[in-house]
Amino acid sequence: MHVTHLSLADFRSYARVEVPLAPGVTAFVGANGQGKTNLVEAIGYLATLGSHRVSSDAPLVRMGADRAVIRAAVTQGERSQLVELELNPGRANRARINRSSQVRPRDVVGIIRTVLFAPEDLSLVKGDPGERRRFLDELVTARSPRMAGVRSDYDRVLRQRNTLLKSAAMARRHGGRGMDLSTLDVWDQHLARVGAELLAQRVDLIAVLQPLADKAYEQLAPGGGPVALEYRSSSAVSAGESGESFGGDSSGGGAHTRDELYERLLAALAGVRKQEIERGVTLAGPHRDDMVLKLGQLPAKGYASHGECWSFALALRLASYDLLRAEGNEPVLVLDDVFAELDARRRERLAELVAPGEQVLVTAAVDDDVPGVLAGARFVVADGAVERV
Structure with missing residues (x-):
């Protein structure tokens, strides 16, 4: 299973952003505070209906906006689905699967599965x-x-x-x-x-x-x-x-x-x-x-x-x-700024163990924080923009 596209509207620091994704390793590189963690946090929210950083939805909505939207296209084998969550702090969140609005937010659980290292x-x-x-x-x-x-x-x-x-x-x-x-x-x-x-x-x-x-x-x-x-x-x-x-x-x-x-x-x-x-x-x-x-x-x-x-x-x-x-559905592996926290030995061992994953998403402050074995696509995150390099 892997995510093929991520779309955010008024989520965290992003007014709007579109990020094409593919199997294999993708690294988001940018200085602290530029929004790289926001991208993987959004994918994690679709998987768990919660953030690994905060306990409520209010901080996830961009300042000045009254709601945020997370949308992702997901492929598993020959099947593709579009899953969407609308976050409404103080009100009920809303969900859609393949454009249908007749679902509850918890119905999206299981479409995307993630394992997050942070x-x-x-x-x-x-x-x-x-x-x-x-x-x-x-x-x-x-x-x-x-x-x-x-x-x-x-x-x-x-x-x-x-x-x-x-x-x-x-x-x-x-x-x-x-x-x-x-x-x-x-x-x-x-x-x-x-x-x-x-x-x-x-x-x-x-x-x-x-x-x-x-x-x-x-x-x-x-x-x-x-x-x-x-x-x-x-x-x-x-x-x-x-x-x-x-x-x-x-x-x-x-x-x-x-x-x-x-x-x-x-x-x-x-x-x-x-x-x-x-x-x-x-x-x-x-x-x-x-x-x-x-x-x-x-x-x-x-x-x-x-x-x-x-x-x-x-x-x-x-x-x-x-x-x-x-158990039959390989999750997306997310490594959120974790390599900077590890010594060289643990960094290399972890990288070698996760590198074969179907889809591995990495965030890092600098390129050197991404071990060489995790070669793949690179995006630079800066000033509210996410650009492929």
């Missing part, structure tokens, strides 16, 4: 659990686009349950009579049902990702492993259990059906209900889980060196790429 990837290892949950959920959705709907349903139920809990907490603090919380049991069931599906997908993902991540780490840093991925579930702790982890090398994922995970989540919610009503927030569920990354026997976070953390983060991205490619 300086922000270091937070996968060093950052908080939310970074690792996002990594898992985006990869889960890339594997199975229907999970975009499951994630949306979970977020909706969580918001509504939190609203009820917050109202109850405020009533207690102000000395009012206790609220009727009879509906909380219903919300528990909704949250547990959707949460069990998300939890099962995450655990299954870690099981298949584990050996690929270990292999990728060995390729990037020979002799430096092994690495291990473990899923740390908040529901076990909340239910008064020992804090069970689901590891990539264990049978934990297969031993728990969705019905069993549903019951575990229900038990966890029941176990923390008193605290939830006091604090006004949901304290158990996939939104509070984590993926623990281990290098050898120790957690990478807090123990691994800076270089080891980089190798681990890159290994997770390479493992993602290998997994998606093995």
Whole structure:
């Protein structure tokens, strides 16, 4: 799969830009602040319905405009599609596929699949659990686009349950009579049902990702492993259990059906209900889980060196790429200003590993930041223009 054309209108710094693309390596070279990352960010948004740089859509719309449009032509085998998203901060976004307007934004998920390498990837290892949950959920959705709907349903139920809990907490603090919380049991069931599906997908993902991540780490840093991925579930702790982890090398994922995970989540919610009503927030569920990354026997976070953390983060991205490619739809590889962050050894190893990709998009401040093995098309990005050289 590859993108053959990218069109932007009022997206970030671009009033309008048209960029023809082709299989193989394409590099966008330009000084910082010229807009090269904006191009690959747009492609990533079509793949994930989110940006790797900001958490809301407002910064994506050019100053003075009220909306932005991202449009891309995509080819997979003999099939070509045109996918378009209209970003409307404060209002519902709109989507079109092959000029049809009768689609939801989440319907475009899966048409383009990307694996992104960026300086922000270091937070996968060093950052908080939310970074690792996002990594898992985006990869889960890339594997199975229907999970975009499951994630949306979970977020909706969580918001509504939190609203009820917050109202109850405020009533207690102000000395009012206790609220009727009879509906909380219903919300528990909704949250547990959707949460069990998300939890099962995450655990299954870690099981298949584990050996690929270990292999990728060995390729990037020979002799430096092994690495291990473990899923740390908040529901076990909340239910008064020992804090069970689901590891990539264990049978934990297969031993728990969705019905069993549903019951575990229900038990966890029941176990923390008193605290939830006091604090006004949901304290158990996939939104509070984590993926623990281990290098050898120790957690990478807090123990691994800076270089080891980089190798681990890159290994997770390479493992993602290998997994998606093995499942039949090779993703677009995006390397956003990542080579400038790496030492010479990691730079060359990463470049050699990704060079065979069907489509590789690279951004760099200067030509010298692009390893020679990634020879291909070059665009210069400057003053709002993108020109082929």
